[in-house]
Amino acid sequence: MQKLTTFFLRCSGADMSILKKCPSETSKYAGIGATIFFTGFFAALSGAYALYTIFDSVWAAVGFGILWGLMIFNLDRYIVSSMRKEGKTAKELLIATPRILLAILISVVIAKPLELKIFEKEIEPELIVMEQQKYSEQEAQVRFRFQGTHDSLKTAIEGLQQEIALKATKRDDLVRIAREEADGTGGSKKKNLGPIYKVKKADADAAEAELLAITERNHARIQVYEKSLAYNDSLQAQAMAALEKGRLNGPAARMEAMSRLTEQSSAMAWAHWFIMFLFIAIETAPVFVKLISNKGPYDNLLKVEEHQFGVHEVEELARMNTQAKEKTANYPQHERTFISNRLDAELRS
Structure with missing residues (x-):
């Protein structure tokens, strides 16, 4: 169980060294990591099925599915790990809006092939009608x-x-x-x-x-x-x-059949939207968990860690500026003034 928790923590993109200092945050980030992992897993299934309907090749479909799943997994991991908690809900929501929109777009792309697979038995007869x-x-x-x-x-x-x-x-x-x-x-x-x-x-x-x-x-x-x-x-x-009775079996034909079925049946239309909303909820869940959760010990420690890097950068720049001023001590006054002003401006920036 501990190995599984560690795996999900790594999926969340959290800093493991900081998490060890605040074990109370482990369950939250393990849940976020699990959501990211399963989103990538569903994306792999979706991509594999979509490619299989095009090329009818199991190996090509599996290879593309794994690649697509890893890409979505990495993108979701970056989206969540790049968010910072500052205790300002309005600002955080504004910053998270592009991430939420991207998550919705990803969920729609993931949901469509899986939706076609779920309704495959209903789509097959409609494909025959379309062929005729x-x-x-x-x-x-x-x-x-x-x-x-x-x-x-x-x-x-x-x-x-x-x-x-x-x-x-x-x-x-x-x-x-x-x-x-x-x-x-x-x-x-x-x-x-x-x-x-x-x-x-x-x-x-x-x-x-x-x-x-x-x-x-x-x-x-x-x-x-x-x-x-x-x-x-x-x-x-x-x-x-x-004339050949072409077999309509590609993703475009299946989406057309699905569209016709949803127009003909209100039950199919509701099912279509329920599945879409489900995947949107799954995909956006990590982002919203980050938004609605309170600022915890992990966020404070992460801010301190990042602040230390910022302080170290300022110290290094100041030390280098001091050394540069010492080296230019024998320069003419106007050159020393110009160099000093430029170094101070770079330090302030």
């Missing part, structure tokens, strides 16, 4: 690309066939009129093959000849159009066959 929608969109795009040519060819073929049909109808009408003139059921109402019949029969024969000519010409053109139509349809079929 994507494939349908691709099919519609392919059809649209070839539909214009298909429609124009069909219209041209139908126009040629209609022209033949109209000519055949006209021919049939003229043949009927000539027949009725011949048997006396129409026209002059006299059964004969006289001049009137011959004129009507000539019109019917001319219509027949026109029909044959148009039929021959249009059928030739229809065959060309049908070959073009068949070629266009074959190209469309090839383009359809070339």
Whole structure:
């Protein structure tokens, strides 16, 4: 247990030599260190899962996860250890604000991949729906690309066939009129093959000849159009066959699926925000513990320790200035005055 406590104390970034002088602060800094450690641990899991969804490589995911976790751990450790307690809440809160904002940003980055893993069973069916929608969109795009040519060819073929049909109808009408003139059921109402019949029969024969000519010409053109139509349809079929049902499994697709689920279900939306707030609370906990805790013996000893370094620095500068003034004692008055003023200014700064 003692080894674990020591490990968490080192995670907190506290000075171990100072903590030994104030054992009452051990539990507080052990708790801060544990929070920092587990934040880094969650970050490692989050980074590993995020990279695994991209490359499907366990070793790459583990390596990146460890690196990401260590980076977040080191950053959190620095954020907490760099904060100083002075007993002035407003000033401390102002100084801690950038650290809190950074902690919130880190928590959002950490939470998102873990959230995707938590809701993986709900996300998988939504990914299948998205894949089907994507494939349908691709099919519609392919059809649209070839539909214009298909429609124009069909219209041209139908126009040629209609022209033949109209000519055949006209021919049939003229043949009927000539027949009725011949048997006396129409026209002059006299059964004969006289001049009137011959004129009507000539019109019917001319219509027949026109029909044959148009039929021959249009059928030739229809065959060309049908070959073009068949070629266009074959190209469309090839383009359809070339479409692949891509597997949507990347982090962007999963975040899109998660967004759609939260829009469709209020329960999912609440769960999403609860997880986000949980990680924000975990990530910002060490900072807030530092803020709300009273100024303790450790903070006083740390201030004394840092003050000793400051005093030592001033003493060293004063000693060096004195030595410099002694070395320049034989200089002209104006040079001694200039050097002395400059050294005093550096000491005051």
